[in-house]
Amino acid sequence: MGAKIISGKEIAKEIREELKEEVSRLKEGHGLTPGLVTILVGENPASVSYVTAKQKTAHELGFYSVQDNQPEDISEDALLELIDKYNNDEKIHGILVQLPLPRGVNEERVLNAISPDKDVDGFHPVNVGRMVIGERCFLPCTPHGILEMLIRSGVETSGAEVVVVGRSNIVGKPIANLMLQKREGGNSTVTICHTGTKDLTYHTKRADILIVAAGRPKVITADMVKEGVVVIDVGVNRIGKTPEGKAILCGDVDFDAIKEKASYITPVPGGVGPMTITMLMKNTVQAAKQFAGLD
Numbered sequence: 001m002g003a004k005i006i007s008g009k010e011i012a013k014e015i016r017e018e019l020k021e022e023v024s025r026l027k028e029g030h031g032l033t034p035g036l037v038t039i040l041v042g043e044n045p046a047s048v049s050y051v052t053a054k055q056k057t058a059h060e061l062g063f064y065s066v067q068d069n070q071p072e073d074i075s076e077d078a079l080l081e082l083i084d085k086y087n088n089d090e091k092i093h094g095i096l097v098q099l100p101l102p103r104g105v106n107e108e109r110v111l112n113a114i115s116p117d118k119d120v121d122g123f124h125p126v127n128v129g130r131m132v133i134g135e136r137c138f139l140p141c142t143p144h145g146i147l148e149m150l151i152r153s154g155v156e157t158s159g160a161e162v163v164v165v166g167r168s169n170i171v172g173k174p175i176a177n178l179m180l181q182k183r184e185g186g187n188s189t190v191t192i193c194h195t196g197t198k199d200l201t202y203h204t205k206r207a208d209i210l211i212v213a214a215g216r217p218k219v220i221t222a223d224m225v226k227e228g229v230v231v232i233d234v235g236v237n238r239i240g241k242t243p244e245g246k247a248i249l250c251g252d253v254d255f256d257a258i259k260e261k262a263s264y265i266t267p268v269p270g271g272v273g274p275m276t277i278t279m280l281m282k283n284t285v286q287a288a289k290q291f292a293g294l295d
């Protein structure tokens with residue numbers, strides 16, 4: 001039996017339609033245009049591609065959107081000053097600094113400089129803290145997107161054994177946290193695996209829902225999962241180029257083999273990636289509404 005493919009691309013489209021309507025209502029009813037700035041430092045090809053996609057989507061939804069490109073060798077102080085400028089810009093409701101930052105720039109200091117009210121990535125410690133205790137906050141985009149995919153696909157999370165592979169601040173830690181919370185798309189029993197895990201297969205084989213954000217191609221093979229598992233593949237690995245120079249992408253799981261065993265699986269591309277971008281848009285609309293006292 002083959003798995004149902006959870007199309008992040010399709011679900012993202014659905015959410016973007018909802019957002020587009022909301023944006024036009026905010027414009028007409030309240031004169032409010034959500035504003036987003038994406039700051040890109042340097043020219044990492046993957047980052048360029050993601051930021052371009054974010055700007056394109058913001059534009060399609062009718063946002064006021066600014067792409068701010070900075071040189072690889074920008075000083076930390078100059079970057080902090082730039083963030084401060086956008087913190088004080090009334091037209092901007094959301095600030096995103098694309099990661100990773102070049103070596104020599106302290107990521108922690110940069111992310112902490114973003115006003116928590118404009119932190120549409122949900123990376124600021126204030127938002128992370130609020131998330132952990134279940135307060136209203138900006139949820140980080142990738143985990144938020146995963147929750148939406150599970151909910152909109154009708155996957156039962158309550159009581160499920162969830163295994164997360166990866167412990168990054170961007171994906172592993174927050175998704176584990178969200179899925180253990182007593183709420184829609186949560187109430188799961190959560191295990192987090194990482195490079196220090198002794199017997200990865202022991203854990204992955206027990207998973208009803210397996211969320212893989214390891215950052216390495218095909219680390220999860222078919223023999224490591226049980227029949228009927230739901231697989232969310234967060235990895236986007238560039239494993240080569242087509243003759244035309246387009247990047248060849250693959251996820252962190254062996255999709256072709258695992259799709260024969262799983263009940264649901266997300267593809268790469270077209271899975272989690274487009275959801276990440278769309279949840280950024282949702283957070284920016286939320287930031288604009290909160291700024292205007294509408295929410």
Ligand code: L34
Pocket residue numbers: 046049050053096097098099100121141142236247249268269270271272273274276277
């Ligand atoms: N600040 N930095 C900040 N926020 C983020 O949320 C991110 N992330 C991660 C990297 N750095 C960040 C992203 O935006 C990863 N990420 C991201 C966003 C979009 C996609 C992948 C990763 C995406 O759209 N992927 C497409 C393929 C795109 C391609 O051809 O490269 C997909 O279908 O999976």
